[in-house]
Amino acid sequence: FCASLMRSTAASRGASKQLNMAPLTYSRMSHLLRSSINRLSVIRTGDESKPGPACCVQFARCQRSGDSQALQERQRQQMAKGLPRQKPIAGVKQVVVVASGKGGVGKSTTAVNLALGLLANDPLKSVGLLDADVYGPSIPKLMNLKGNPELNNLMIPLVNYGVPCMSMGFLVDDVAPIVWRGLMVMSAIERLLRHVDWGSLDYLVVDMPPGTGDVQLSISQNVPVAGAVIVSTPQDIALLDARRGAEMFRKVHVPVLGLVQNMSVFQCPKCDHRTHIFGSDGARRLADTLGVQLLGDVPLHLNIRETSDEGKPVVVSSPDSPEAEAYRKVAAAVVQRLEEVST
Known part of the structure; x- marks a missing residue:
């Protein structure tokens, strides 16, 4: 579950880079924003045939088992990256x-x-x-x-x-x-x-x-x-x-x-x-x-x-x-x- 969530986030970031290259128009602004953000709202389990509840059960078991240490380690690595780097606004x-x-x-x-x-x-x-x-x-x-x-x-x-x-x-x-x-x-x-x-x-x-x-x-x-x-x-x-x-x-x-x-x-x-x-x-x-x-x-x-x-x-x-x-x-x-x- 966690790995698939990270893959989904990476895919969304790739889509955002493509969006930045496309010309911005008023009629497409909401559509483009929704297209990029909705990728984050769909959590892929890696096996599309599995129903949603099974994923939740698997995640709960992961938390209760020794795998929770691996999850905590991934969270620690993410926190170690710190806050986003500030970028000045041009001009x-x-x-x-x-x-x-x-x-x-x-x-x-x-x-x-x-x-x-x-x-x-x-x-x-x-x-x-x-x-x-x-x-x-x-x-x-x-x-x-x-x-x-x-x-x-x-x-x-x-x-x-x-x-x-x-x-x-x-x-x-x-x-x-x-x-x-x-x-x-x-x-x-x-x-x-x-x-x-x-x-x-x-x-x-x-x-x-x-x-x-x-x-x-x-x-x-x-x-x-x-x-x-x-x-x-x-x-x-x-x-x-x-x-x-x-x-x-x-x-x-x-x-x-x-x-x-x-x-x-x-x-x-x-x-x-x-x-x-x-x-x-x-x-x-x-x-x-x-x-x-x-x-x-x-x-x-x-x-x-x-x-x-x-x-x-x-x-x-x-x-x-x-x-x-x-x-x-x-x-x-x-x-x-x-x-x-x-x-």
């Missing part, structure tokens, strides 16, 4: 991931305005934006981008506000659900990272999916990530998940640049009364506990929501507003932390 100097422990804390909005804030603070820098949330892509809406990227051996990212963007949302219909296994998502992320003509970028901001799952682990292990920005609201339940996210990045040796406390305070637009709807300074206390920097506070403001829904992020649509200034301060703090962790 990209620094990769900054924006993550959150849970959804609904404003991670994607922060990622978009961080990218635009980096560009606003230093127009001579080049900044790209990658939407790594395959199941729920938000970048097309937030950046007001529609259409399919052009193909010229590599996909050409769509550009708005001076920022080249790539997202799975460009390759599927707006309402089409993406129902893929984890391995298919990993293959899609690899293509979005490396089969794109990013040009020359000083920063590539990656909007990660919420949580601490396969995408976070895959990107952290395969790409040299310069640092991670953790976004959280001040409420306790969000802070618990934010701490898990920070600890995950530490375990995979990705520097945690700091925390962004989003929706920190609500200010009434009529009377200017300030209310801490989600609590006060929770992310600041968590940053102190983790020994990382609080990169900034972003208020809960109607202007941020309206400009995001319109595809006109607040940093470019209302550059003189306090909300835009908050994002630019976060961007400046990120650049400072990148310089600190790189020395």
